[in-house]
Amino acid sequence: MLRIMEKALTALPIRKEKSYWSRLGARIVKHRAMYVLALPGVLFFILFKLTPLWGLLLAFKDYNPYSGFAGSEWVGFKHFADLFADRNFYIMLRNTFAINVFGLVFMFPLPILLALMLNEVRHGAFKRFNQSIVYLPHFLSWVVVASMTFFVLSTDVGIVNKLIGEAGHEPISFLSESKYFWGLITAQTMWKEAGWGTIIFLAAMAGVDPQRYEAAVVDGASRFRQIWHITLPAIRPTILILLILRLGQMADVGFEQMLLMMNPLVMQVAEVFDTYAYTQGILRGQISTGVTVGMFKGVVGFVLVMTSNYIVKKSGQEGIY
Known part of the structure; x- marks a missing residue:
């Protein structure tokens, strides 16, 4: 009896756990309408709030327009x-x-x-x-x-x-x-x-x-x-x-x-x-x-x-x- 149960269990397909990115993709597909609605707000914050933060580095540089952002001298x-x-x-x-x-x-x-x-x-x-x-x-x-x-x-x-x-x-x-x-x-x-x-x-x-x-x-x-x-x-x-x-x-x-x-x-x-x-x-x-x-x-x-x-x-x- 035990051998029969063991064979039955081994015959069952092993279910692999999905990765984080697979689960994330499934959630996005499932709730795609909500993500589409949120997309303009997310883009706004990325473009106008997060991206300009790089400009704070100018406070530690002696900015020169001719040298550009990367070429200006660091002054601490x-x-x-x-x-x-x-x-x-x-x-x-x-x-x-x-x-x-x-x-x-x-x-x-x-x-x-x-x-x-x-x-x-x-x-x-x-x-x-x-x-x-x-x-x-x-x-x-x-x-x-x-x-x-x-x-x-x-x-x-x-x-x-x-x-x-x-x-x-x-x-x-x-x-x-x-x-x-x-x-x-x-x-x-x-x-x-x-x-x-x-x-x-x-x-x-x-x-x-x-x-x-x-x-x-x-x-x-x-x-x-x-x-x-x-x-x-x-x-x-x-x-x-x-x-x-x-x-x-x-x-x-x-x-x-x-x-x-x-x-x-x-x-x-x-x-x-x-x-x-x-x-x-x-x-x-x-x-x-x-x-x-x-x-x-x-x-x-x-x-x-x-x-x-x-x-x-x-x-x-x-x-x-």
Whole structure:
């Protein structure tokens, strides 16, 4: 009996385990529609995100257009040493972080507050109308925003200064006095981007279970109590994730906005890393210096994201990973 079973088992065909690449190919064929849909996004990141990373090597080379990328001389950390030794480095660092701190304090909470207000509007048509109004400034270019600022605040044709003059006071140089510059940049950003920033928070609020509000009404909770104890805790993970990502942009200031708003009279408070990289890299042809500034900003952003995410995770909340 045992011999018969042994012969039967040996007669069975031995099934070879498929290799990793065979299994991968089978999965691709099986889910080919999903891979085709993902292909444009993958190509985008390869071409515009991964491939340009080779350009970071220019921060460690003395780039010469005639010698090319490969033929330029290696200089190590020379450009970083020159950047840190530049007398304007700490001025740029102060201006960049000051503008971002202003934005973090005044700009970041504004979309949350605006989203809470829009979420309380019960009339559908009126709510959609208000959403359209607050979204509209986002689609205006910074050139348009800068022009509107000039026509509102300039000493010659500005509406505000005309009203100040009608009141018997001297016009105020909002655009050429350093003490107004950071506040002016923050106010522009708030007006342009606050409405657009409400989209994510409104989407998070839409996911809150309506039964929780109904139970709160039965318990006699006011609208403010419902917001404080239901809505805000429900969107807390979204707020923390966006806060972490925002902290990662602390070394980054909108280049186009700064370039349009700066002038020689406010240069001491307007010079930031973005404009410095443009001046050195494009106008003066020092490509390696511009790449060095960009790499420094990236490292600072990475450290801030990792640190803030670690703190959030240690506090028992969800981070970005």
